[in-house]
Amino acid sequence: MKKFLCSLFIIFVLWFGIDRIGGAGMQWVVWHTNEHFTKKICKIVSSVDADILLLGTSRCENHYVPSIIRDSTGLSVYNAGISCSASIFFHYSTLSHVLRYHTPKVVVLDTGESEFAATDYNLSMLNYYAPHIGRCAAADSIFQWAGMLNRNRFSHLYRYHSLSNMAIARLFMPENKREDNGYTPIDQPPSYPDNHGALQESRPRDEQKIATFRRFISLCRQHHIRLVLSISPSYYHISPHYYDVLRAIAEEEHLPLFDYDTPDLYIDHPEYFYNNSHLWEQGARLFSQQFAHDLKNYLSH
Amino acid sequence: MLFNSIPFLLFFPTICGLYYCIPADWVRLRNIFLLVASYYFYMSWQPVYSLLLLTSTAVTYLAALGIDYYRDRRKQKVCLVASLVLNLSILFLFKYYNFLASNIVDALTFMGLRLEMPVSKLLLPVGISFYTFQALGYSIDVYRGTTRVERDFLTYALFVSFFPQLVAGPIERSNNLLPQFRGKRTFDYESAMQGVRMMVWGYFLKLVLADRCGTYVDAVFSSLDKHNGGSYLIASLLFPFQIYGDFAGYSLIAIGAARILGFRLMDNFRRPYLSCSVGEFWHRWHISLSTWFKDYVYIPLGGNRVGRLRQYFNLMVTFVVSGLWHGANWTFVCWGALHGALLCVEKALGIGRREYHGLSRFLHWSVTFILVCLAWIFFRADTLSDACTIFTGIFTKLGVPFVKASDFGIIALSIGLLLLIALRQENLVPQKTLPSNRLGTSSFLSFFAIALMIAIIILFGVLDSSQFIYFQF
Numbered sequence: 212m213k214k215f216l217c218s219l220f221i222i223f224v225l226w227f228g229i230d231r232i233g234g235a236g237m238q239w240v241v242w243h244t245n246e247h248f249t250k251k252i253c254k255i256v257s258s259v260d261a262d263i264l265l266l267g268t269s270r271c272e273n274h275y276v277p278s279i280i281r282d283s284t285g286l287s288v289y290n291a292g293i294s295c296s297a298s299i300f301f302h303y304s305t306l307s308h309v310l311r312y313h314t315p316k317v318v319v320l321d322t323g324e325s326e327f328a329a330t331d332y333n334l335s336m337l338n339y340y341a342p343h344i345g346r347c348a349a350a351d352s353i354f355q356w357a358g359m360l361n362r363n364r365f366s367h368l369y370r371y372h373s374l375s376n377m378a379i380a381r382l383f384m385p386e387n388k389r390e391d392n393g394y395t396p397i398d399q400p401p402s403y404p405d406n407h408g409a410l411q412e413s414r415p416r417d418e419q420k421i422a423t424f425r426r427f428i429s430l431c432r433q434h435h436i437r438l439v440l441s442i443s444p445s446y447y448h449i450s451p452h453y454y455d456v457l458r459a460i461a462e463e464e465h466l467p468l469f470d471y472d473t474p475d476l477y478i479d480h481p482e483y484f485y486n487n488s489h490l491w492e493q494g495a496r497l498f499s500q501q502f503a504h505d506l507k508n509y510l511s512h
Numbered sequence: 513m514l515f516n517s518i519p520f521l522l523f524f525p526t527i528c529g530l531y532y533c534i535p536a537d538w539v540r541l542r543n544i545f546l547l548v549a550s551y552y553f554y555m556s557w558q559p560v561y562s563l564l565l566l567t568s569t570a571v572t573y574l575a576a577l578g579i580d581y582y583r584d585r586r587k588q589k590v591c592l593v594a595s596l597v598l599n600l601s602i603l604f605l606f607k608y609y610n611f612l613a614s615n616i617v618d619a620l621t622f623m624g625l626r627l628e629m630p631v632s633k634l635l636l637p638v639g640i641s642f643y644t645f646q647a648l649g650y651s652i653d654v655y656r657g658t659t660r661v662e663r664d665f666l667t668y669a670l671f672v673s674f675f676p677q678l679v680a681g682p683i684e685r686s687n688n689l690l691p692q693f694r695g696k697r698t699f700d701y702e703s704a705m706q707g708v709r710m711m712v713w714g715y716f717l718k719l720v721l722a723d724r725c726g727t728y729v730d731a732v733f734s735s736l737d738k739h740n741g742g743s744y745l746i747a748s749l750l751f752p753f754q755i756y757g758d759f760a761g762y763s764l765i766a767i768g769a770a771r772i773l774g775f776r777l778m779d780n781f782r783r784p785y786l787s788c789s790v791g792e793f794w795h796r797w798h799i800s801l802s803t804w805f806k807d808y809v810y811i812p813l814g815g816n817r818v819g820r821l822r823q824y825f826n827l828m829v830t831f832v833v834s835g836l837w838h839g840a841n842w843t844f845v846c847w848g849a850l851h852g853a854l855l856c857v858e859k860a861l862g863i864g865r866r867e868y869h870g871l872s873r874f875l876h877w878s879v880t881f882i883l884v885c886l887a888w889i890f891f892r893a894d895t896l897s898d899a900c901t902i903f904t905g906i907f908t909k910l911g912v913p914f915v916k917a918s919d920f921g922i923i924a925l926s927i928g929l930l931l932l933i934a935l936r937q938e939n940l941v942p943q944k945t946l947p948s949n950r951l952g953t954s955s956f957l958s959f960f961a962i963a964l965m966i967a968i969i970i971l972f973g974v975l976d977s978s979q980f981i982y983f984q985f
Contacts, residue, residue, distance in 0.1 A: 212532060212699050212701075214701050215699070215701050215704050215705065218701075218705060218959065219708070221956075221959050222708075222959045222962050222963050222966075223963075225959055225960055225963035225964075226962075226963035226966050226967060228963075229963055229964055229967040230967055230970070233967055233971065237971070366970055368967055368970045368971045369970050369971075369975075371971060372970055372971055372972070372973065372975055375971050375972060376724075376918040376919060376921065376922050376972060377918040379918075379921070380918040380921055381918075
């Protein structure tokens, strides 16, 4: 038995060594890969220097064109939207990482129900920040809350398990040249969405998300950042009370809320949409002009 | 509690540590401890279903005592039949009732009659087919006189519920496992290290090979309308590796865990995809189930000792029942029937009666592999209509497939490693090509290989505690 336990201990020591060496190797891969999200997150944790920081999901990433907003406002812009990152926990991590080395003047949070409603995507994409654990205590606190911090600290290789295959595969592939400061255009679809789908009703409140949303707001206040909430267009008919919780928080916190969805501004224009939730490039450019105009007006007051 | 979950990774070492703290001479106490651990393991799913396990155990235990008690063969038969009927009734109620009821309703509707039958909302208890068959095997063995009756209820209950093989096999035989529970078990270093290696390799097969293949296969099979024949073809080629990695991986973890505890379970897989005939495939795939059906269904039906036509009939019955064992769905029945038919054809043509070499071996292997892959389509498809869509899609709508290049790299490397090891074990490649043949259980290289494999699993495995496919059976 003693020999068996010794053998297991030797295996553990060897594994520990492999884990640490492999972890260092994967760290190199992460910083050199052309995998879209991994590369974008490396940029977010190290070198964003824009005046306006756009945060959100794919609806942010595909809807806000930085060059259009920059030309209108005269401020530099970076679109830090990440597909599938549909929760305030992820956006809180993103902002915390950026604030470690740079303070933007304006943060635009392209929001939806993921900031206050119970959904299945609470921790979606959060693993992309796992390789950067240890850099930012505020972001690590999200991992701690999710019960994912200890296992990521224990094994360095574990930090890469959800992105290793893609990061390695994309190491040798060219980067996406069409990206404009974090904005990724969507090509024209073969056909536009042909119906609005069923009426979208609000989901139940998630108090943990609302608490994190308030932490997000106070983080902006602490750094004297002007926070703007925005709801970009979708091709759904939504219930008039869909964003009631969000509106209440915005009012309570005295935050501007640019709502391009509820007034059904785009609902008669399927030709701007790639699918029910996403504008393709032409729609995004049109929307960005409108948003830039509204943002400029707001900032000038 | 899944083998690929954090609770099991805490449960198993704890159980091992406590188990070996009990002196080896205290066999009964060790058995009681393992019994409690096994029920705890089973109850972590649905505690109430442990009553079914207990019922099956009690019924077969009492039936065996009855068979042993009576000298009259007819009374013995009554005991055996009572055990079979009770156990199979439970299995039928939980697994097949809804299938039968819906088919009766459909058939009557087809004939213009209307009948409403109640629908059972009972959940299928995990592992019910496995432990029921294991317990029935014991009853039949006692009736046949090929195994000694077990008078100690706790020892017998442990035989039925032993946690490493409780929910997905191997379906153990009483004359292999029961004597091991009766005897003294001392710790054996070599055996325990073999167990560790088997578990690690099993985890690799499940988490890296099977679950990576699963991401593609599930994406295609769950939305057939969004994919073309090219994707169907790739998914159909990956599914055999998914199910092999999933089930052989589970079996290896089970056998390895049992070996660390000092028990030897039967092998369940012997490189099935290197078979040169469908008959050979069934000597290598899910061995514990195929030998169960051979011993308790095929041979009692007359086996090979009857006329040719009757042999074919026996084969078809055995394989249709085997298909049905896997699930209450016509897809499984078709899968079983297809294998039965292929075996009949092989028997008629005399295929698989001799060893093949060189080109002949390659041709036989290729044909067998393709046939097995095609049959798996029935197994994986949700309905017969889906299976037909896939078949027709492969042959008529072959377009550019949906590709997940990042996953394919890992899958290709995993299959390559699996193939290399399998070829070496079959002595089909020069022994020098792989050093592991000469690795002892305690060499540095062996330890390093285990540590490296764990690191690979952590880095490339799908670590979301996904279900094992065979749990649903």
